[in-house]
Amino acid sequence: MLTRKIFEEQLEKTLDSYHDATKDLIYQAKGLRFCQGLPLCALIDYYDIDLMIESGVCRGMSTEIICSYTKDKPVHHVAIDIDHYGKGVFQSAIDRLQPQYPRLKFLSGDSKLLLPQVIEANKHLNIAYLIDGPKFGPAIEIARKCMEYDNVKFGAFDDATKETGYHFVDKMDSCFFYTDEKWYYEKYGWLDDVKHDTYSKTEKDPVWPNKTLEAMLEKRRGSNYPQAGGLGIVINGPFEKTTQEYITGPIAKEDWPIVPEKYRR
Numbered sequence: 001m002l003t004r005k006i007f008e009e010q011l012e013k014t015l016d017s018y019h020d021a022t023k024d025l026i027y028q029a030k031g032l033r034f035c036q037g038l039p040l041c042a043l044i045d046y047y048d049i050d051l052m053i054e055s056g057v058c059r060g061m062s063t064e065i066i067c068s069y070t071k072d073k074p075v076h077h078v079a080i081d082i083d084h085y086g087k088g089v090f091q092s093a094i095d096r097l098q099p100q101y102p103r104l105k106f107l108s109g110d111s112k113l114l115l116p117q118v119i120e121a122n123k124h125l126n127i128a129y130l131i132d133g134p135k136f137g138p139a140i141e142i143a144r145k146c147m148e149y150d151n152v153k154f155g156a157f158d159d160a161t162k163e164t165g166y167h168f169v170d171k172m173d174s175c176f177f178y179t180d181e182k183w184y185y186e187k188y189g190w191l192d193d194v195k196h197d198t199y200s201k202t203e204k205d206p207v208w209p210n211k212t213l214e215a216m217l218e219k220r221r222g223s224n225y226p227q228a229g230g231l232g233i234v235i236n237g238p239f240e241k242t243t244q245e246y247i248t249g250p251i252a253k254e255d256w257p258i259v260p261e262k263y264r265r
């Protein structure tokens, strides 16, 4: 059974290699944040995941975070997008990431249909999924289908936060963890403060305004909804249910988690 203690120990075991694999990545605007990727990668290790399936690629931040972590592991990755943004956004992620990761495969289309199909074709593998588009109700609908398969070990949802009304993952009985749990933010929130370049330094994207990661974080933390962009995790199997305290915002700058000496540069 996945207990909190095991989960916390696994985060620590995964931390150094996660930090090494992601510290030089260029941040893609609107993408998954670096403190959201750690629990995903920790559970990929814990459940010995063979296949990660992702819905909602966009510019590929989440794809890149996971693939750079699993690069030297026997983990396959299927990344699905319906290309809502158009303007070559999805194609730019394919062009950037495909040459770097031979075990990464992109699919174009609606994950409501495609995600269960990929699972159905891979019942012999340990599978996990990440849904970052569609969001909320439609994401839960897809997740419920995925959870019917015993070989699906866990799932994750972006924009799932306890506060701010985005606590939709509570609707799944299997809800295990949110990144806006207070202890998690205090211990690992610094992962977002490691200095990353942003895509906007190198590229002008008509879809989003130019912003640095620091500027985006500052705006988020200063707003009434600093936790938007949290990650929720569901477990398909036995796990310890706990009651947690969640962060609420705005969070004053002096209370932001500080990057530990070991990880500074």
Ligand SMILES: C[S@@+](CC[C@H](N)C(=O)[O-])C[C@H]1O[C@@H](n2cnc3c(N)ncnc32)[C@H](O)[C@@H]1O
Residues within 6 Å of the ligand: 028, 030, 031, 032, 055, 056, 057, 058, 059, 060, 061, 062, 063, 080, 081, 082, 083, 084, 085, 109, 110, 111, 112, 132, 133, 134, 135
């Ligand atoms: C916020 S973006 C994803 C960001 C990305 N995960 C990252 O970290 O950079 C949401 C994406 O979900 C995709 N999307 C929305 N609904 C979808 C669906 N039903 N099937 C597949 N992709 C979908 C959109 O095309 C969009 O590119």
